[in-house]
């Protein structure tokens with residue numbers, strides 16, 4: 710594969726992942742024009758905004774932030790779709806470059822990406838959240854544990870279930886392998902898109918049961934604001 714790499718870089722890396730226009734030398738993955746059109750939340754890494762309140766209604770979340778407002782038909786929806794289904798895995802780390810400065814007000818010590826089920830991982834070839842989370846850990850100096858959270862088995866689509874059934878489902882769907890005592894740590898859970906927040910809330914409660922003295926925060930690329 711190696712000899713083809715420069716050609717792949719030429720084709721994929723030097724055009725904007727969103728609009729396909731050629732990138733200038735000071736642009737990376739996404740062009741300036743598309744960046745300027747993205748719906749940034751400007752949420753600080755605090756407990757004092759809509760996302761934090763949505764999550765805190767479900768679980769004891771310490772702080773939260775998200776880079777973008779998600780809209781399926783908008784540019785943020787296109788960005789997530791490219792990241793998940795079109796092998797534009799470099800979008801994740803690039804978004805982390807924009808979000809990381811917000812975390813520096815209270816940097817986490819540990820970063821955990823929300824895992825994909827192994828079956829989905831096999832199909833997609835990568836966990837779209839992992840590159841984003843890994844780059845956040847590089848910027849903040851946090852320890853990165855991509856395998857501490859594991860998805861246990863395939864869970865059926867949640868869209869047709871009642872809220873109560875949904876909780877049971879996600880609660881049972883994950884397990885935690887920390888390997889050491891995380892009490893006293895500031896742990897950042899990282900996901901790609903937050904919609905109901907049910908998955909993250911279940912994970913926060915699960916980690917909280919294991920380590921009652923840990924502070925557990927949440928960050929994502931995008932947040933689907935409830936109506």
Ligand SMILES: [Zn+2]
Pocket residue numbers: 725726727728729730739740741742743744
């Ligand atoms: Zn563009």
